[in-house]
Amino acid sequence: MAPKSKLLFKTMLIFTLLILVGCNNAQNSGEDISSEEVSTSFDPRSLATVRGKVLTDAGEMITAGIIVENERGETYRANTNFQSAYNLRLEPGTYKFHFTRGFEYSVVTKTLTVEAYKTYYIQDVRLLQLEDSYSKGWIRGDTHQHTYYSDGVNSANDVLVSNLSNGLHYGYLTDHNTAWGLPEWVQGNRLPANIDGDGNMHMFGAYEGMEVTTEFGHYQSFGLGLVFDLYEVSLRDIERNKPQAEKDEIIKDKIRYIGDTIRWAGAVAQINHPYSTSTMGFRYWDDDVISCFDTIEIWNGYFFPGDGRYEPEKEGYQGQNYRSKIKWFEILNNVKNGGPFLAAVAGTDNHDVAGPYIPNLDIDLTNIQNIDDYNELFLKTGKYTGSPSTVVKIDGKQTEAKVVKAIKDGNSFLTNGPMIYADINGKTYGEVVTITGTSALLNLELFARDGYEEIRLIKNGEVIKTFESNGSDRFTTTYTINDLENQDWLLLEVYGTGVGHAISNPIFISKV
Incomplete structure (x- = not known):
């Protein structure tokens, strides 16, 4: 683990105790901290407690994630227990809680200011399943x-x-x-x-x-x-x-x-x-x-x-x-x-399910200019x-x-987000399409909760068609692929918003 991440986790353990109670230690993923490293003036009993449950839109209790963000923009990911409950221990301050269950579900954000010694209950959070792959x-x-x-x-x-x-x-x-x-x-x-x-x-x-x-x-x-x-x-x-x-x-x-x-x-x-x-x-x-x-x-x-x-x-x-x-x-x-x-x-x-992040305040993540900016945006998105x-x-x-x-x-x-389903003449990724002529029909369906910029159709390593974003989180089309030869291969690559990306395995062409 990098020194930066170690420092954050030591801070976060004092700062949150990483949901010590009721969550099967599912997010207790930091290192043990010796008594010499923790200020003797710190009283863990003074931490605020935030509790609640997460459900699906159908009312089923599910395991879900909670990205905890403090006022400095520092984040880590906690989890509910197997019974959908969470019990967060936090230092006084204002927090954003981003409830999530992966990129096929909605994200619900709650903001709460907590005081020392107090216990807070967040009303049950319901996550909508937007896509069912x-x-x-x-x-x-x-x-x-x-x-x-x-x-x-x-x-x-x-x-x-x-x-x-x-x-x-x-x-x-x-x-x-x-x-x-x-x-x-x-x-x-x-x-x-x-x-x-x-x-x-x-x-x-x-x-x-x-x-x-x-x-x-x-x-x-x-x-x-x-x-x-x-x-x-x-x-x-x-x-x-x-x-x-x-x-x-x-x-x-x-x-x-x-x-x-x-x-x-x-x-x-x-x-x-x-x-x-x-x-x-x-x-x-x-x-x-x-x-x-x-x-x-x-x-x-x-x-x-x-x-x-x-x-x-x-x-x-x-x-x-x-x-x-x-x-x-x-x-x-x-x-x-x-x-x-x-x-x-x-x-x-x-190697660390909490995906801790400390913001680099020298980088404007709304104006990505180079590979270092892009890497910082990737880190902010979270290694989950x-x-x-x-x-x-x-x-x-x-x-x-x-x-x-x-x-x-x-x-x-x-x-890491876009869901790209496709077939060519009924054959999907990893399969072989047999054709008699030089054309075949692509059927394409996309779901990208956070949006997308374009979809590229690639043949033998070269882009042969680009489908631009329609401004929606869904896209469906059929497209006739021409000039196909025996043993050509085709795949799809999606460029999502931010660092969103998807790439398929190839579909091979067999010409008879």
Whole structure:
């Protein structure tokens, strides 16, 4: 955790006690603070108490999130407990409480001034479900999350509550080189993700994963908490000191072994955040190496979206998602040459579900000028569970087998807000459309609660059509795509307002 975030959490623990009572410690995600670090003049009994419940518009009690904002614009995210209640402990002052449940629900904001020692009750908050992707067969989840069993600050329980409070229907726990948290995590399969308007309960999918962490990249399994012995995935000193060309071959053998072993065990193998710096990145793009994997994480939620709106050519950690996307386009273009297909995945890589934010007062967030401004806007938006999500298409009842297959096959789109559903001649993302001529019909539907600027239709890495915003949060159209050739691929990319973004996996063309 960065020093800035540590300082904020120490402040926030005195400032709020992070909902100590009645919320299953779901937002108690800061570090322990010693008595020397807390002023002895501070009396926790003097804190104000704010209580209430959150419901759906149908009156069902649900797990929801609360973004607490003080007068200085500092924020952190708290959560209700599983029974929809919250119990906030706050220093005297004026606060905004933004009640939310992910980007398919409305946001309700309440402002309240509290005094020391007093208890306040906010009238029940009702969140409107504006979009129901689940009823359409699209299931939203987080594929990359950590707990304190590796380098996160939260318990498995904290992360489960955060998944539910963000409106997710599935989530993978992917701690670094350990399965210690998985027995706790899978208890989340007993919890309801949502209760629909007819009173039907839909259960959460708490699935097993693992982030295999090495000095030559990070790799992930979906569907299995497979732990490698360190000797299997580490370089020995004698190997590390070999000439670079020889060492590269040794490393490639080890990478192949990681991917093959995950797949032999029946799980899906992924390359994580390939353009991360230092040892966390990936540099061995040979077909016979990447063919040992099924998916690639082109959108890591620790950094802003790879939309390329500001200085996309900039090197360094800030633009890594954009470079991952461009490399993925190259991989897709090589499929027609016999290269492997890797489906795209997004994951938050969340190590702290509270997403603390201290505003940079030197930046005007209403006038974004460069990549640094854009990054600050991204930080203000919040590094929360499910942002971004991988939204998968499944038929019938949700099961782990269906979810993991959809991830592997690319029957999905990636988003931090805009929901983009589409098919070409009835085939959706990750599928193949067979045509006899050179044209096909695109059916497109968009929901973007916070608005959008444009939707781009991309063929073989190039934009061939742009649909401009109609000023609404919804857009529906059909469009005839011409000049199609065998083994072309097409996908959609949405540019939302602010840092809103979505990108789909491709639909391939087969011409007979």
